[in-house]
Amino acid sequence: MNKKDFTEADIRTKFVTPALTGARGEKWDLMTQIREEFYFTRGRVIVRGRTVRRGEAKKADYILFYKPNLPIAVIEAKDNNHCVGAGMQQALDYAEILDIPFAYSTNGDAFLEHDRTRTSGHVTREIPLDQFPTPEQLWVRYREAKGYSAEQEAVAAQDYYDDGSGKTPRYYQLIAVNRTVDAIARGENRILLVMATGTGKTYTAFQITWRLWKSGAKKRILFLVDRNILADQTKTNDFKPFGPAMTKITNRTVDKAFEIYLCLYQAVTGTEEEQNIYKQFSPDFFDLIIVDECHRGSAADDAAWRKVLEYFSSAAQIGLTATPKETKDVSNIEYFGEPLYTYSLRQGIADGFLAPYKVIRIGLDKDLDGWRPEDGQTDKYGRLIEDREYNDRDFDRGLILEQRTALVAAKVTQFLRATDRFGKTIIFCENIDHAERMRQAMVNANPDLAAANSRYVMRVTGDNDEGKAQLDNFIDPESTYPVICTTSRLMSTGVDAQTCRLIVLDRRINSMTEFKQIIGRGTRINEDFGKFYFTIMDFKRATSHFADPDFDGEPVQIYEPGPEEPPVPPDEVPEEEGGYPPGSDLNGPHGPDEFGGGLREQQSKYYVDNVEVRVATERVQYLDQHGKLITESLKDYSRKAVRQTYATLASFLTVWNDAERKQAVLEELAARGVFLDELAEQVGRDYDAFDLVCHVAFDQPPLTRRERAEQVTKRNVFGKYGDKARAVLESLLAKYAETGITSVESLDILKVDPLRTFGTPIEIINLFGGKSAYLAAVRELEDHIYNLDAA
Numbered sequence: 087m088n089k090k091d092f093t094e095a096d097i098r099t100k101f102v103t104p105a106l107t108g109a110r111g112e113k114w115d116l117m118t119q120i121r122e123e124f125y126f127t128r129g130r131v132i133v134r135g136r137t138v139r140r141g142e143a144k145k146a147d148y149i150l151f152y153k154p155n156l157p158i159a160v161i162e163a164k165d166n167n168h169c170v171g172a173g174m175q176q177a178l179d180y181a182e183i184l185d186i187p188f189a190y191s192t193n194g195d196a197f198l199e200h201d202r203t204r205t206s207g208h209v210t211r212e213i214p215l216d217q218f219p220t221p222e223q224l225w226v227r228y229r230e231a232k233g234y235s236a237e238q239e240a241v242a243a244q245d246y247y248d249d250g251s252g253k254t255p256r257y258y259q260l261i262a263v264n265r266t267v268d269a270i271a272r273g274e275n276r277i278l279l280v281m282a283t284g285t286g287k288t289y290t291a292f293q294i295t296w297r298l299w300k301s302g303a304k305k306r307i308l309f310l311v312d313r314n315i316l317a318d319q320t321k322t323n324d325f326k327p328f329g330p331a332m333t334k335i336t337n338r339t340v341d342k343a344f345e346i347y348l349c350l351y352q353a354v355t356g357t358e359e360e361q362n363i364y365k366q367f368s369p370d371f372f373d374l375i376i377v378d379e380c381h382r383g384s385a386a387d388d389a390a391w392r393k394v395l396e397y398f399s400s401a402a403q404i405g406l407t408a409t410p411k412e413t414k415d416v417s418n419i420e421y422f423g424e425p426l427y428t429y430s431l432r433q434g435i436a437d438g439f440l441a442p443y444k445v446i447r448i449g450l451d452k453d454l455d456g457w458r459p460e461d462g463q464t465d466k467y468g469r470l471i472e473d474r475e476y477n478d479r480d481f482d483r484g485l486i487l488e489q490r491t492a493l494v495a496a497k498v499t500q501f502l503r504a505t506d507r508f509g510k511t512i513i514f515c516e517n518i519d520h521a522e523r524m525r526q527a528m529v530n531a532n533p534d535l536a537a538a539n540s541r542y543v544m545r546v547t548g549d550n551d552e553g554k555a556q557l558d559n560f561i562d563p564e565s566t567y568p569v570i571c572t573t574s575r576l577m578s579t580g581v582d583a584q585t586c587r588l589i590v591l592d593r594r595i596n597s598m599t600e601f602k603q604i605i606g607r608g609t610r611i612n613e614d615f616g617k618f619y620f621t622i623m624d625f626k627r628a629t630s631h632f633a634d635p636d637f638d639g640e641p642v643q644i645y646e647p648g649p650e651e652p653p654v655p656p657d658e659v660p661e662e663e664g665g666y667p668p669g670s671d672l673n674g675p676h677g678p679d680e681f682g683g684g685l686r687e688q689q690s691k692y693y694v695d696n697v698e699v700r701v702a703t704e705r706v707q708y709l710d711q712h713g714k715l716i717t718e719s720l721k722d723y724s725r726k727a728v729r730q731t732y733a734t735l736a737s738f739l740t741v742w743n744d745a746e747r748k749q750a751v752l753e754e755l756a757a758r759g760v761f762l763d764e765l766a767e768q769v770g771r772d773y774d775a776f777d778l779v780c781h782v783a784f785d786q787p788p789l790t791r792r793e794r795a796e797q798v799t800k801r802n803v804f805g806k807y808g809d810k811a812r813a814v815l816e817s818l819l820a821k822y823a824e825t826g827i828t829s830v831e832s833l834d835i836l837k838v839d840p841l842r843t844f845g846t847p848i849e850i851i852n853l854f855g856g857k858s859a860y861l862a863a864v865r866e867l868e869d870h871i872y873n874l875d876a877a
């Protein structure tokens with residue numbers, strides 16, 4: 087056969103793979119070192135209404151691994167009608183995304199190589215097909231570019247942990263692990279990794295720890311967290327393979343016989359010197375310290391974590407965070423340095439590893455307009471209300487409008503009734519008192535389900551042992567209850583709620599760090615339970631942070647110390663405009679905060695039960711295919727999306743009429759976020775996809791499928807066929823009128839009634855003289871269906 091006639095798949099099978107493995111299999115191992123058609127993303131989850139589809143996943147033709155999980159080369163292959171270097175730009179794009187040093191393009195005649203490790207000399211060269219480098223040759227070049235000593239190479243090439251299940255890290259986890267191990271092997275001691283919530287920071291930390299521990303580079307390791315649940319989850323899940331070498335520091339007791347230590351920083355630090363039990367270890371005891379969620383305090387020079395880090399200053403230290411603090415007053419970068427790797431929420435959603443979100447913004451009239459009491463007005467307890475203008479900064483702090491709480495509960499309940507009353511929901515409130523009142527309001531709004539199970543709605547706050555005891559059940563996808571949790575700040579971090587479908591924001595959030603953490607509660611995808619996206623219901627305009635250019639942007643160092651100020655920035659200042667620092671609560675008469683602190687001073691609060699509160703504005707926003715949050719009707723969005731591809735009706739008709747399969751056109755529109763099922767819900771279920779597009783995008787009057795079928799029948803277009811073939815086409819037309827064009831194009835339609843009464847699929851096709859003739863008849867049928875002139 088002529089090489090020009092081969093498909094790309096043929097070129098790979100017949101020429102590329104044999105060139106890689108060698109004539110006797112002496113080069114690359116086909117089973118362990120070569121991955122063909124390697125998918126490294128999942129494809130963005132695209133949501134329209136309640137319809138969910140995945141966009142196209144990214145895949146490389148070949149990824150070559152020096153060792154498992156150590157990728158070293160990417161190859162893009164083209165058919166032989168292309169030149170050798172036709173795939174190079176795509177190969178380089180993938181090499182940059184995947185952090186791979188060598189990129190290749192081929193058409194089956196030769197290879198074009200691009201050496202990304204070189205900064206001088208010949209970066210690209212053409213290689214004969216039979217002279218593709220061996221794994222050892224590429225590794226030698228990579229090792230020389232890195233400047234590894236023998237000891238450093240041993241660390242950098244240390245195996246990953248493999249439990250035999252076939253689980254492999256995602257591409258961004260590989261990058262984070264490999265870059266970190268490489269950096270520590272070369273002697274770097276301060277490393278910051280920024281990875282969005284839900285992307286597996288703890289698993290990444292485990293693989294880093296495992297490889298450094300197994301290689302002997304780091305023998306005693308401390309993993310610091312700030313939540314007990316995080317330490318327990320880490321010990322029983324990701325870090326479990328360390329087995330008897332691992333311990334969790336509890337009861338402020340130190341045992342120096344272990345190698346891997348898990349610890350809450352509160353368990354080894356305190357305000358009194360004797361409480362700082364970390365000093366029972368010598369300063370050089372630990373070789374490596376990993377700080378989880380390092381945004382929560384390690385950047386402050388007087389924070390407890392910072393004291394631990396400075397005490398063990400000789401150890402390599404890795405900070406993990408989803409939300410790097412980079413403001414005028416606080417910085418992770420000042421301590422750890424620039425992030426070694428960043429994988430953002432936006433990128434996670436684009437890759438399809440994280441769930442996208444819809445935003446429902448609800449403006450209440452008193453929040454938007456403020457409220458002032460009448461002269462001499464008292465609250466429900468008879469206290470005179472101070473005469474001034476109250477606004478959303480006061481509500482549920484100094485002033486409680488009870489009808490406002492009831493209205494929020496009613497709107498949340500309305501949403502759940504319209505979607506799923508058992509969809510896991512977190513309602514973030516201003517403080518513990520507010521969380522308790524919201525719990526009561528949600529019970530009153532859902533009396534049937536609350537009566538059926540008392541755990542349907544629960545308050546989960548730092549002062550409530552019953553609620554905290556239910557956290558594991560809320561997190562467990564298999565556990566139905568609790569369904570709704572009201573909280574203040576306890577659930578803003580450390581809650582791996584894979585099936586959380588609704589996040590309600592009923593408190594002001596001025597901290598970008600805290601906002602990202604809260605949003606992170608919903609970003610996990612769980613396909614087994616149908617969780618692909620989540621909804622944010624915002625009553626306090628907190629989602630305005632989405633428009634902030636700093637949202638998910640690269641962290642930027644902007645700390646500017648004055649002449650007399652220390653070079654290390656202080657911890658985060660209280661929220662602007664009279665707000666409160668993260669972790670604080672105004673809790674009324676009782677007042678232990680979410681983190682177990684002491685009593686707070688009694689605050690004056692007015693409880694008003696006779697002021698009506700109404701919804702003033704309500705709108706829905708969603709992510710478009712580029713990840714931008716937009717506010718548009720489904721029709722408006724669909725119109726724009728169609729016209730971006732087809733500027734005129736004529737251009738759409740040309741593509742539609744020329745398409746061998748109309749389904750291919752519909753799939754292309756779906757990839758752009760045009761979901762015809764959702765449009766049909768609004769325009770009409772009886773319309774064909776063709777008419778929906780023409781009507782919504784080009785203002786054409788639509789015809790129902792039945793009307794189009796009747797027009798074809800009236801024109802008697804099947805006269806040239808025999809009786810049986812004509813009957814088949816008439817049955818296909820009836821199926822079109824019933825279900826649409828997609829079913830007509832599928833050969834499977836021949837297996838269902840009434841078509842199967844004409845015989846087997848092969849027998850039916852033979853009525854037309856063979857498959858190609860049958861498909862031509864179907865194509866002719868489609869031409870008649872969509873004949874606009876006849877319409």
